[in-house]
Amino acid sequence: MEYKNPLGVDIDLETGVIPGAKKLVRRLSDLKGYFADEKAYEELLKENPVVYEVYAVEQEEKDGDLNFATTVLYPGKVGREFFFTKGHYHSKADRAEIYYGIKGKGGMLLQTPEGRAEWIEMGPGTVVYVPPYWAHRTVNTGDEPFIFLAVYPADAGHDYGSIAEKGFSKLVVEEGGEVKLVDNPRWKE
């Protein structure tokens, strides 16, 4: 039997950086077609801000193993809509996941393939259980970076396709200084 070595790393709780992790950067240009307000999107694209960064420690895609990653989701809006991660189902759709809030303020938008949406507010210390089959997207509703940890099966994978095409059934927007969920006009089952 070949045993893997255990690993202990310290997440920088201020910046979300995991030393030695693989870094992924998503700019606004990587989120083309994702935001409802296309005019506001084109306008902000001139600056092309970083929307989020992911620091991932991933294993081979094998049953039983675990990956973990931090996400640093920056504050901002496209029109009324708060900055968010792309959002995905898992390629192995029955794989669950755990999120843990580290810093900042936001929430998770989840939905079933039929479009039943749930919103869970998140702050430092919040644990969110993402059940099998639910798509999930995080949203920064605050004015500082929203940082969280995710732990997920190594063979879960990411299925971005349907969210890229239709989005979620709800949009998370600012209305009169408050966070509101409104119907997504482009959503279709």
Ligand SMILES: O=C(CO)[C@@H](O)[C@H](O)[C@H](O)COP(=O)(O)O
């Ligand atoms: O859910 C997971 C892994 O299963 C998170 O680590 C996200 O991958 C990350 O928050 C970026 O979001 P996406 O761009 O992948 O939707």
Ligand SMILES: [Fe+2]
């Ligand atoms: Fe996930």
